[in-house]
Amino acid sequence: MRYADAVAGIPWETIEAVRRRLQEKPALHFIKGEFLPSESGETFPSLDPASNEVLGHAARGGEREVDRAARAAHEAFATWSRTKAKERKRYLLKVAELIEKHADELAVMECLDAGQVLRIVRAQVARAAENFAFYAEYAEHAMEDRTYPVDRDWLYYALRVPVGPVGIITPWNAPLMLSTWRIAPALAFGDTVVLKPAEWSPFTASKLAEIFQEADLPPGVFNLVQGFGEEAGAALVAHPLVPLITLTGETETGKVVMQNAARHLKRLSLELGGKSPALVFADADLERALDAVVFQIYSFNGERCTASSRLLVEEGIFEEFVAKVAERARAIRVGHPLDPETEVGPLIHPEHLERVLGYVRVGLEEGARLLVGGRRATRSFRGEDLSQGNYLEPTLFVGENHMRIAQEEIFGPVLLAIPFKDKEDALRKANDTKYGLAAYVFTKDLERAHRLALELEAGMVYLNSHNVRHLPTPFGGVKASGDRREGGFYALEFYTDLKSVALPLRPPHIPRFGK
Ligand code: NAD
Numbered sequence: 323m324r325y326a327d328a329v330a331g332i333p334w335e336t337i338e339a340v341r342r343r344l345q346e347k348p349a350l351h352f353i354k355g356e357f358l359p360s361e362s363g364e365t366f367p368s369l370d371p372a373s374n375e376v377l378g379h380a381a382r383g384g385e386r387e388v389d390r391a392a393r394a395a396h397e398a399f400a401t402w403s404r405t406k407a408k409e410r411k412r413y414l415l416k417v418a419e420l421i422e423k424h425a426d427e428l429a430v431m432e433c434l435d436a437g438q439v440l441r442i443v444r445a446q447v448a449r450a451a452e453n454f455a456f457y458a459e460y461a462e463h464a465m466e467d468r469t470y471p472v473d474r475d476w477l478y479y480a481l482r483v484p485v486g487p488v489g490i491i492t493p494w495n496a497p498l499m500l501s502t503w504r505i506a507p508a509l510a511f512g513d514t515v516v517l518k519p520a521e522w523s524p525f526t527a528s529k530l531a532e533i534f535q536e537a538d539l540p541p542g543v544f545n546l547v548q549g550f551g552e553e554a555g556a557a558l559v560a561h562p563l564v565p566l567i568t569l570t571g572e573t574e575t576g577k578v579v580m581q582n583a584a585r586h587l588k589r590l591s592l593e594l595g596g597k598s599p600a601l602v603f604a605d606a607d608l609e610r611a612l613d614a615v616v617f618q619i620y621s622f623n624g625e626r627c628t629a630s631s632r633l634l635v636e637e638g639i640f641e642e643f644v645a646k647v648a649e650r651a652r653a654i655r656v657g658h659p660l661d662p663e664t665e666v667g668p669l670i671h672p673e674h675l676e677r678v679l680g681y682v683r684v685g686l687e688e689g690a691r692l693l694v695g696g697r698r699a700t701r702s703f704r705g706e707d708l709s710q711g712n713y714l715e716p717t718l719f720v721g722e723n724h725m726r727i728a729q730e731e732i733f734g735p736v737l738l739a740i741p742f743k744d745k746e747d748a749l750r751k752a753n754d755t756k757y758g759l760a761a762y763v764f765t766k767d768l769e770r771a772h773r774l775a776l777e778l779e780a781g782m783v784y785l786n787s788h789n790v791r792h793l794p795t796p797f798g799g800v801k802a803s804g805d806r807r808e809g810g811f812y813a814l815e816f817y818t819d820l821k822s823v824a825l826p827l828r829p830p831h832i833p834r835f836g837k
Contacts, residue, residue, distance in 0.1 A: 332426045332440075337660065340430045344378030349524050351387050351548055352531035354394035355541030361386050366550070368524055371437030371668040372658055372711040380524040383549035388516070388557035391545035395487035395514040396563040398542030403484040403512040405540075407462045414458035414510055416537040421451040421502075424533060428526055430660070432498055436523040437668040437712070439659045442622055449791075450502040456793045457510035460814075465511075467820065477825045482818040484512030485589070488566040489558040491551075491579070494520035494670050495625040495733075497527060504568050505530075507813035509543065516545045516564060518554050520571075522670050551575065559583050566816070569593070570627075573731070573757075573802045591806040591816050593627070593798060595731040596759030599752040600630035601742075601774065604639045606764035607786070612643070614788040615737075616650045618762065620716045623667050624678075624735030627803075628760040628782070628789045632728055633739040634748050640741040644693070644720060647739065651694040651716040657702035664703075666735055668711040675712040678734035681727055682717060690721030690738065723751045731757065745770060753779045759799035760789060781807070 348365050350357040358381075359365075365379040381387075402410075421428065425447045433443045470478040488508045492501045497519050508515050519527040527546055534544045547554045551571075559567055559582045568591040569579050576594045583590050600615045602608070618630040635643050659667035669675045675698070682696045695715030702708050717736040721728060728738050742748040752761060761780035765771050775783040781799040784790070791797070794810035806816055 332430060336426050337430050340427055340434065341377075344431070344434070344525060348378065349380035349528035349548055351381050351383055351391065352528065352534075352544070352546040353387065353391045354398075354545070355535065357528075357531070358387075360384070366521065368435060368522065369671065370434055371670050372434075372708075374672060374710055374712070377434055378525065380521075380528070380548040383518075383547040383554040385553075385557040387547045387549070388518075388554055388561055391516045391547050392487060392558070392561040392563040394542035395516050395545050398540060399484070399486050399514045402509075402514050402540065402543050405512070407465070410510060410512065411458045411461040413537055413539055414454045414461060414506060417533060417539070418451045418454035418458065420533045420536055421447065421454065424529065425451070428498060428529055431529060432523070432526045433659045435525045436494060436497065437659050437670055438496070438622060438625075439664045439667045440662060443659075446496055446499040450498045452793070453499075453502040453506040457506040457813075460507070460811075461510040465818070475827055475830070477827055479823050479825075481821045481823060482511070482814060483821055485817065485819050486565045487514045487516055487563060488568060488817065489561070489564040490515055490517045491555050491558065491567065491569045491571065492517070492519050493571045494522040495622070495627070497523045498530065500570050501527060501530070503808065505544065507808070508817050511814060511817045513566070513817050514543050514545075516547060516558060518547050518549065518558050521548075521550050524548050555579075556582060559588070560586065562586060565589060567591070568808075568816070576804070589816065591808060592804045593806075593808070594759075594802060594804045595733075595757060596627050596629070596799060596803050597632060597729065597731050597755050597757040598628055598630050598760040598762065598780065599632040599634050599755075600762040601748045601752060601764065602633065602635045602639075602643060603748075603763075603765035603767070603770070604636045605766045607766065608639070608643060608646075610786065611764035612646050612650065614762065614764070616647060616654075618788050619737045620651065620654055620666055620735045623669055624716075625670065625733050629733075630760070630762050631732065631737060632723070632752075632755075633737055634742050634751055635739060636748070637741045637743055640739070644718075644739045647737070648693045648718050651718045651737070654716045655703035656699045656708070656713055656715065657704060658706070658708075661702070661704070666716055668708075668713045669734055670712070672712055674734070675714060678714060678732055678736060681730070681732045681734075681736060685719050685721065685725065685727040685736075685738070688721065688725045688727065690719040690725055690727060692717070692719055694718040695735075723754055729755060745774070749774065749777055753777075756802040757799070758801035759803035760784065762788070
């Protein structure tokens with residue numbers, strides 16, 4: 323397919339070059355500064371979600387590769403954790419600069435591999451660079467903590483120290499943004515890294531490793547092991563030289579990882595699934611609420627952890643508002659992710675498409691009213707054939723909160739609209755879920771907005787807005803959506819140990835035993 327000579331400013335030659343590179347060069351592990359195949363020589367294919375043809379291959383890592391990477395990270399930790407903060411900052415800023423330099427290649431690669439539309443992916447690549455630039459600043463100041471003078475007799479102080487190698491396990495929906503968001507604070511605070519990206523979108527992680535190499539990061543500070551969750555991921559969670567594990571993924575994976583990590587008493591950060599509600603009250607600016615709720619579920623192909631997949635609307639405006647959502651959903655441009663006009667691209671994998679279609683069937687069986695979509699999309703908005711890819715029509719149901727399609731994370735462009743009577747009813751329905759990642763409230767009544775922000779069981783609440791991430795603020799969920807907060811200084815709590823030091827300013831009385 324050729325949409326234009328330059329796709330959103332990216333020359334066609336770059337796109338062809340990325341395709342060729344993926345075909346010709348498998349994505350390897352990166353251990354102690356070297357790109358390596360698996361000892362077994364085994365690789366696995368990654369599919370182009372737009373065609374389901376093989377895009378390229380990645381090395382299939384397991385216990386051996388994880389062991390080598392963990393040892394390399396452990397060894398490098400001895401030096402990196404003592405490297406001056408100013409110097410770590412310099413490396414991080416260099417990486418940020420190099421991500422910007424390679425932005426087009428990274429964006430095209432992520433777009434082809436994850437099926438995310440180019441306009442979204444470009445913003446994510448910029449965010450990946452920002453993650454490094456942001457934490458570069460922290461590198462110099464983050465280790466400051468409190469002092470506790472006690473009268474004139476004692477001085478206690480608290481110190482932050484790096485912990486060791488961090489195992490970073492990431493999902494397939496936004497590989498580059500989600501991995502850099504963890505790698506950057508880990509490196510800034512003096513830890514070293516072993517990254518295990520998701521098997522359905524492995525490629526940008528290997529490109530990122532090239533960037534670390536170009537930045538001359540000392541060998542072993544950043545390591546990458548490609549492979550499957552049950553093999554490379556599980557080996558990383560079990561490795562005794564990796565004391566910290568951060569996992570972004572499904573809630574069920576979180577449970578398995580928590581059990582496995584418990585055997586080694588590891589510190590865990592879990593960023594898991596969501597079923598976030600958007601509450602729309604009759605007094606809201608309905609045009610803006612419409613923009614936000616449509617964007618929050620259908621952008622990112624619906625594969626967004628903070629998607630507002632439950633739309634709770636006040637009864638008086640329910641039919642009218644939902645009719646407008648339906649009109650928008652029908653008009654969304656489904657197409658190839660490289661097409662600059664595309665709004666929704668293909669789902670990551672045929673298995674995932676089947677899973678999402680399975681939920682459409684469940685919704686119909688449960689008696690939900692299907693207003694829009696629910697089928698594979700076979701023609702793009704330009705009329706091209708999409709039948710070989712994992713495309714789904716943006717889908718809208720009307721139903722009730724007890725239904726499975728309201729309670730389970732679908733992770734696709736499927737929205738369920740549910741009416742509510744008043745604030746209490748809205749709150750009850752919003753909180754009636756095992757998840758608690760984000761919540762969105764649309765109302766002009768500020769008292770109600772703030773009261774709801776307090777009462778909603780969610781790690782993040784957005785008032786009259788879609789999800790706009792501000793890096794210093796805490797990110798994370800409650801209930802089955804996770805247990806930690808990352809972002810800004812909150813990341814410090816995860817990536818460092820807090821140590822208390824006591825110094826008497828005059829000799830304290832010491833009881834004399836055995837005298
Ligand atoms: P997943 O849980 O299937 O996989 C996530 C990662 O875990 C992958 O790298 C996988 O290989 C690995 N893994 C699987 N089993 C493992 C095991 N036993 N031990 C160690 N690692 C293992 O998730 P996914 O399908 O890749 O991603 C979608 C999910 O991620 C959704 O539930 C979504 O909500 C969630 N997500 C959450 C956030 C957040 O910040 N809360 C952000 C993005 C995505």
